[in-house]
Structures are given as structure tokens and as C-alpha cells.
Amino acid sequence: xxxxxxxxxxxxxxxxxxxxxxxxxxxxxxxxxxxxxxxxxxxxxxxxxxxxxxxxxxxxxxxxxxxxxxxxxxxxxxxxxxxxxxxxxxxxxxxxxxxxxxxxxxxxxxxxxxxxxxxxxxxxxxxxxxxxxxxxxxxxxxxxxxxxxxxxxxxxxxxxxxxxxxxxxxxxxxxxxxxxxxxxxxxxxxxxxxxxxxxxxxxxxxxxxxxxxxxxxxxxxxxxxxxxxxxxxxxxxxxxxxxxxxxxxxxxxxxxxxxxxxxxxxxxxxxxxxxxxxxxxxxxxxxxxxxxxxxxxxxxxxxxxxxxxxxxxxxxx
Amino acid sequence: xxxxxxxxxxxxxxxxxxxxxxxxxxxxxxxxxxxxxxxxxxxxxxxxxxxxxxxxxxxxxxxxxxxxxxxxxxxxxxxxxxxxxxxxxxxxxxxxxxxxxxxxxxxxxxxxxxxxxxxxxxxxxxxxxxxxxxxxxxxxxxxxxxxxxxxxxxxxxxxxxxxxxxxxxxxxxxxxxxxxxxxxxxxxxxxxxxxxxxxxxxxxxxxxxxxxxxxxxxxxxxxxxxxxxxxxxxxxxxxxxxxxxxxxxxxxxxxxxxxxxxxxxxxxxxxxxxxxxxxxxxxxxxxxxxxxxxxxxxxxxxxxxxxxxxxxxxxxxxxxxxxx
Numbered sequence: 052x053x054x055x056x057x058x059x060x061x062x063x064x065x066x067x068x069x070x071x072x073x074x075x076x077x078x079x080x081x082x083x084x085x086x087x088x089x090x091x092x093x094x095x096x097x098x099x100x101x102x103x104x105x106x107x108x109x110x111x112x113x114x115x116x117x118x119x120x121x122x123x124x125x126x127x128x129x130x131x132x133x134x135x136x137x138x139x140x141x142x143x144x145x146x147x148x149x150x151x152x153x154x155x156x157x158x159x160x161x162x163x164x165x166x167x168x169x170x171x172x173x174x175x176x177x178x179x180x181x182x183x184x185x186x187x188x189x190x191x192x193x194x195x196x197x198x199x200x201x202x203x204x205x206x207x208x209x210x211x212x213x214x215x216x217x218x219x220x221x222x223x224x225x226x227x228x229x230x231x232x233x234x235x236x237x238x239x240x241x242x243x244x245x246x247x248x249x250x251x252x253x254x255x256x257x258x259x260x261x262x263x264x265x266x267x268x269x270x271x272x273x274x275x276x277x278x279x280x281x282x283x284x285x286x287x288x289x290x291x292x293x294x295x296x297x298x299x300x301x302x303x304x305x306x307x308x309x310x311x312x313x314x315x316x317x318x319x320x321x322x323x324x325x326x327x328x329x330x331x332x333x334x335x336x337x338x339x340x341x342x343x344x345x346x347x348x349x350x351x352x353x354x355x356x357x358x359x360x361x362x363x364x365x366x367x368x
Numbered sequence: 369x370x371x372x373x374x375x376x377x378x379x380x381x382x383x384x385x386x387x388x389x390x391x392x393x394x395x396x397x398x399x400x401x402x403x404x405x406x407x408x409x410x411x412x413x414x415x416x417x418x419x420x421x422x423x424x425x426x427x428x429x430x431x432x433x434x435x436x437x438x439x440x441x442x443x444x445x446x447x448x449x450x451x452x453x454x455x456x457x458x459x460x461x462x463x464x465x466x467x468x469x470x471x472x473x474x475x476x477x478x479x480x481x482x483x484x485x486x487x488x489x490x491x492x493x494x495x496x497x498x499x500x501x502x503x504x505x506x507x508x509x510x511x512x513x514x515x516x517x518x519x520x521x522x523x524x525x526x527x528x529x530x531x532x533x534x535x536x537x538x539x540x541x542x543x544x545x546x547x548x549x550x551x552x553x554x555x556x557x558x559x560x561x562x563x564x565x566x567x568x569x570x571x572x573x574x575x576x577x578x579x580x581x582x583x584x585x586x587x588x589x590x591x592x593x594x595x596x597x598x599x600x601x602x603x604x605x606x607x608x609x610x611x612x613x614x615x616x617x618x619x620x621x622x623x624x625x626x627x628x629x630x631x632x633x634x635x636x637x638x639x640x641x642x643x644x645x646x647x648x649x650x651x652x653x654x655x656x657x658x659x660x661x662x663x664x665x666x667x668x669x670x671x672x673x674x675x676x677x678x679x680x681x682x683x684x685x686x687x688x689x690x691x692x
Contacts, residue, residue: 091552092523202414231413231578236622236630259552262624289626303557305585307608307623311564316585318561319554322522 053253054080054103054220059115061095061102070326071113072098074277077352078360080220080253080270085246087268087285088257089300093323095277097145100222100257102126104140120219137168141218141251145225147205151197157208158193164212175215182211182250186241203234210241214251221251227263239267262304265289270358273297276323276334279352283359293355293366296335333363341365370440371401372572373425373458373541378434380420380596394420396597396675397434404540407563407573409583409604411619412593418576421593422543425574426460427451438541456486459534463546465526469518475526476514478533486537502532506562524555531562542566545576560586580623584608589684592616597675602685612687 061073072095080086090096102110103117103126112127119139125131144150152160161179165172183190186207197205206226214221223242227235245251256268264271264285271288273280273296281294292298299319309316321338324330330337332347339346345364352362361367378398381391394417402408412418423429425436427443436443438458446454462468469475479499487495503510506528513525521529527547534542544563548556563573563586577583583590584604591601592613600613611617624630678686 091554232580232619232622232624233413235624239624240630260624261553262626265626266624266630300553301626303554304626305557305560305581306625306627307581307584307620309581309585310605311561311585315561316557318556318558322524322555 053082053084053120054255055118056103057116057118059099059102059117060113061098061106062111062113063098063109064111065327067327069111069113071329072277072326073102074329076115076274076279078272078279078282080255082252083246083249084269085242085254085256085267087261087264087271088255088274089259089261089264089271090274090280091259091300091323093276093326094274095326096257096259096274097224099274100224100255101142103220103222103255104136104142105129105132137164137213137218138216139218140220141213141216141222143206143209143213143221143223143226145228147197147202147209147226150209151205153196153198156194156196161193161212161215165215168216170216179211179215182214185244186211187237203230203237206230206234206238207241210238210245214245217250219252221245221254222257223254224257225259226256228258228260235263236266239263243267261289261301262306273300276329277326278334279360279362280335281359281361281363282352283356283361287359293359293361294335294363295339295341295365299338372404372406372439373402373574374435374437374440375400375421375425376435376437378421378424378436379432380417380424380429381432393596395424395431395434396595398593398596398598399434400591400598400601402541402572402574404572405567405570406589407567407575407587409587409590410574410576410593411578411580411583411590413578413619415595416593417596418578418593419545422460422545422574422576425541426458426543427454428460452485456537457540458543459537459539459541460543460545461527461530461534461547463549465523465530465547465550466518468530469526471518473517475516475518475521475529478530479536482533482536498536499532502535503529505535505566506532507558508532522555523551524559527551527559528562531559531566535566539571541572541574543574543576546578548582549577549579556582580608580619592619598678598686598688600685600687601678602682606682606685610682610685612681612685614690616687 057077059073059076060071062069062071076099088096088100106112106126106129117124117126124135162172165175180190183192188204188207192208200208227238230238242254246254256264258264268285270284272282273294275296281292281297288297292301303316303318305316319338324334333350336342336346350362350364352360353367354360355367376399378395379393380395382394383391398421410418410421420429424431438454443454483495500510508525508528513521513529518526548559551559560582567573575583575586587604589602590604590607592599594615600607600616611620676688678688681687
């Protein structure tokens with residue numbers, strides 16, 4: 052087991068009390084697995100992803116534990132986490148533009164990072180050059196500033212930097228959302244390539260776009276309002292989802308070949324509940340077409356078939 | 369009958385900031401029409417010029433050459449009251465709804481601004497009725513949105529409110545530039561269905577997007593833009609069903625689909641149900657991205673702006689010969 056997360060809860064401090072976008076979350080990611088983490092905005096998926104590497108001043112770990120390769124990660128202690136960042140856990144942030152310092156050339160950025168981790172750049176230069184070629188960039192990219200690069204190139208540069216020290220776990224937060232389809236595909240294929248070559252052992256790919264996950268992920272974890280809704284292999288989630296939320300999410304995706312005059316797609320009525328004051332019981336209850344009395348109590352996140360977990364009274368019955 | 373909007377050999381050159389100057393073409397002789405009550409999707413990757421085209425139609429940018437005519441009238445000379453009259457019929461909604469609002473005012477102030485410009489004479493109760501009718505048309509409950517601040521509304525609500533604002537006017541053409549790319553999948557579809565119902569009531573829409581599946585879902589006709597020039601256009605079913613230009617085919621193979629995996633170079637044994645697309649070389653995806661930048665050119669090289677001509681390739685379907 053490469054990554055094991057147990058009963059993790061993360062809260063944001065606000066003036067009106069704690070808001071808990073990650074509420075008692077448990078899952079694991081195997082070696083060589085790409086796990087997709089999906090959900091609407093505000094579902095807590097980004098908070099979950101970033102909490103595995105960096106808790107900022109507003110965030111607090113309320114409990115739970117994270118284990119990487121059998122070793123416990125001190126996620127609540129930012130200073131103790133330092134040696135793990137980049138080398139064991141790494142993150143490709145959502146906005147590549149703001150992740151890259153515009154006043155430094157890519158070469159200087161990389162040198163700074165390596166120095167702060169006590170690695171001499173000569174040791175990794177040869178490998179870096181090989182990887183630049185692998186992702187289809189020219190070597191001249193090292194001598195460019197981030198603003199001279201296109202969106203797709205920037206995203207590739209952040210991928211290179213994040214994986215330079217071969218992290219065991221790579222977290223990619225919405226890395227494809229702002230890209231065009233052809234660049235999206237290139238970045239998606241690169242992530243698979245990095246996994247296949249063992250550059251990064253396991254990955255968590257966070258996105259609201261299930262069709263990207265259908266391409267790159269081995270398994271998918273669906274979150275709703277801070278809790279886990281469903282977890283299964285990609286094939287099962289796409290072809291035979293059990294949670295009504297997953298089903299509705301899939302039904303709302305238009306595919307090429309679907310047109311309004313033949314099929315009318317439906318969205319999900321309503322919006323996710325406020326996490327400042329979450330409702331009792333199943334949090335999807337208010338929007339769920341199948342809700343019944345029992346949904347007033349929280350359904351457990353249970354394994355209903357090997358490797359298929361779901362938190363729904365109807366589905367588990 | 370003349371079309372509602374006619375775009376005729378429209379070009380736009382932007383100056384570059386690089387030393388030595390030079391002009392970069394954002395649009396190269398783009399021509400197409402939009403009829404009343406028609407949804408036309410304009411598909412292009414970033415840098416293809418799709419947003420520039422929308423901005424020229426909305427008179428937010430001027431064209432370098434070519435003409436945009438609305439109801440048979442050239443719009444470029446409009447100013448003052450005539451421009452205001454034009455905006456009564458043509459309105460735009462953009463990608464980021466939040467930046468369309470001033471966060472320190474309540475969201476419905478956007479309605480008041482319309483009232484100040486166009487309906488100063490209208491008595492308050494009739495104005496209220498008008499707002500409620502517009503909100504009703506975009507499926508918003510007035511009680512949920514009126515008097516709220518922008519941050520209290522969801523992205524979908526903000527976007528609907530902006531569409532409602534356009535509907536207050538006697539709008540005939542809506543320029544919708546990436547209006548749903550920032551929304552969640554679950555709310556996207558509702559906005560799309562709203563556009564379709566507005567179309568059915570006679571509104572023409574230019575739907576600008578980089579998302580092929582969304583474009584396919586809503587539109588009657590599709591225009592595919594690459595490096596500022598139209599490479600393929602025609603009936604949506606025809607363009608998506610029988611794409612002729614290699615660029616269009618490449619885009620279609622890159623679309624992530626739920627039930628079909630991208631073909632990977634090493635997965636050569638996997639059967640490909642894609643039919644025609646199977647003949648294409650595998651992922652040219654990254655090369656598309658790399659080639660996208662058009663080299664800066666000086667104004668003297670105007671001849672190089674000439675895009676390859678469009679030739680008919682099917683019923684109501686035009687495609688360009690491929691460019692190097």
C-alpha cells in the first residue's frame with residue numbers, strides 16, 4: 052500500500068467557526084495507481100489534495116493519519132513535513148502561471164528549488180534534460196521566463212519541476228482544466244507516461260472533469276460536500292455507478308455526438324450545502340431523487356463489492 | 369432575406385511588444401453569417417482568435433479590415449445613440465461571471481445600469497415586472513437573487529443573472545464567450561438548456577468555446593477557427609460527423625470521452641471504433657500545441673494573411689485545404 056489515509060478531517064478557521072471540507076475521509080492508493088478525485092466546486096477535493104502536502108495558516112488537521120510507504124506523514128506539522136515535500140510528496144498546482152516565479156528563468160527556478168532541498172543541480176541535470184525531451188519541450192525552455200511559455204508548456208514545466216526528485220506520491224490539482232483539448236490530452240498522456248516509467252509511484256489527479264479521469268485514472272474517488280460518496284475502479288464508476296450523485300454527475304456530461312434535438316441532458320438541481328452548517332444525515336439528500344427516511348442518518352462508506360465503496364443507503368441495500 | 373449578422377472577410381492584426389515590432393494576425397479574412405434564432409458555435413483553441421472575433425462584434429475592439437454588418441448595416445461607424453441602439457439588440461456574456469460584477473454593490477445593480485441607459489422613462493412597477501419576467505426566462509427565483517451580493521450567488525446564478533440582464537433589452541443576438549467553462553458539470557447543462565430554450569424563442573447565439581462536446585450539443589452550425597482563419601464550417605452534424613480538415617479530426621480525437629479511451633501509441637492492438645479518424649496518425653496532440661504560435665509578420669507581408677480558400681465538401685459544409 053503506497054498511500055493510506057485514515058479518518059482524516061481538515062478544517063478551515065473562519066470568523067463564524069470551523070468549516071470542515073474534509074470530514075472523516077479514509078482511502079488508500081496502491082503503488083503505480085492513478086486515482087482520480089472528482090467532485091463539484093466546494094466538495095473539498097482540493098483541500099484534501101493539498102492537505103497531504105501543505106496545511107496553510109487557515110487550515111487545521113482535526114484528526115486522522117496519513118501513511119506513505121508505511122511511514123507516517125506529519126501533515127499537521129509544517130516544519131516536520133519539509134523533508135517530505137518534493138522528495139516524497141509533490142503537488143502540481145492548479146494555476147501553473149502563478150506557480151512559476153515570473154522574475155526567474157526556468158533554469159534558476161529549478162536551481163533554487165534543488166538548493167533548498169540540498170541537492171546539487173549537477174546531479175540531476177542529465178536526467179532533467181532527458182525528461183524535457185520526454186515531455187516534448189525544447190531544451191531552450193530552461194532559459195525562458197514563465198510568461199514566455201504557452202499554457203500547455205507552463206503546465207509541462209510545473210510537471211517536470213514537481214517530479215524532479217521522483218516523489219512517491221504526486222498530486223495534480225486541476226492541471227488540465229484550463230487547457231485546450233489537444234494540450235489536455237498531451238498533459239494527460241504525460242502523467243500516464245510518468246507513472247509507467249516509475250518516475251512517480253502513485254498519483255492523485257484532482258478534477259471536476261470525469262471524462263479526463265475516464266482517460267487517465269485507474270480508480271475514481273467521488274467526493275460530495277466534504278465526504279466520500281463513492282470509490283471504485285474507473286470502469287465501474289463510469290459504467291455501473293451506485294451512488295445517485297455519481298450517476299447524475301455522469302448524466303450531466305455531454306459527449307460528442309449528443310445534440311439537444313435528440314437528447315436533453317439534465318443537470319443536478321440545487322447546489323451543494325454550505326459546509327459552515329452542513330445538514331444532518333446524507334449530505335446529498337436534498338438534491339437526491341431517491342432520498343427516503345433513512346437518509347436522515349449518515350450512511351457509512353461501505354464496501355459493497357470488492358474494491359467498490361459507496362456511502363448510500365439505497366445502493367448498499 | 370439578409371442574415372441577422374454577416375461577417376465579411378474580417379481581419380485583425382495586433383502589434384507585438386517585441387523589439388523590432390511586427391504584427392500578429394489574430395483573425396485572417398473570416399467570413400460567415402448568423403441567421404435569426406440560430407446557434408452558431410465558434411470552436412478554436414487558445415490563440416485561435418475566437419475571443420477577438422466576439423469582441424469585434426461587440427465593438428470592444430476594432431477590426432483591421434473587413435466588415436461586420438447587423439441587419440444589413442455596417443456596425444463599424446456606429447457611435448453615440450446609434451451604438452446604444454445596437455447594444456439594445458446585441459449583447460455579450462463572458463467567461464468569468466464574477467469579474468462582470470462590482471463586488472461592493474449588490475448583484476442586481478447590473479439591472480439598474482441597464483435601466484439608466486435604456487429605460488429611464490419606465491415607471492418603477494413596470495420595470496419590476498420586466499425584471500421578474502427576465503429572471504423567470506432564465507429560471508431564477510427573484511427572491512433568491514435580488515438584493516444579494518455577487519459572492520452570495522453561485523457561478524451558475526451569476527451567469528444566469530447576466531443573461532437575464534441581456535434579455536431586459538430587445539436582444540436579438542447574444543455573444544456567449546466561454547460562458548460555461550468555469551461552471552461545474554452539473555450546472556453547465558442547465559445553462560446550455562437555457563440557451564436552447566432562448567434560441568427556440570428566436571434568439572440568435574454565437575457560442576464561443578474550446579469544448580467540442582458542448583459546442584456539438586447546442587449548435588445548429590459550427591465554425592472551426594485555427595490561427596485566425598476558418599478551417600472548416602457547416603452544419604454541426606455534418607462537421608462533427610464527417611470532419612474533412614485534418615485539424616478538425618485531430619481535435620476530435622483529443623476530446624476525452626467517457627466510454628472510449630484515447631488511443632495510446634503503445635496500445636496499438638486496441639480496436640478503434642472511431643471509423644474515419646482511425647486513418648489519422650496517432651496523437652498529433654502535442655504537435656498541435658507546439659505549432660500554434662503564428663510567427664510575427666510585418667504589415668508588408670499582407671499576402672501571407674490570405675488563408676487557404678474554403679471549398680464545398682458536402683451539403684452546407686466547407687473546408688479549407690490544409691496549411692503547412
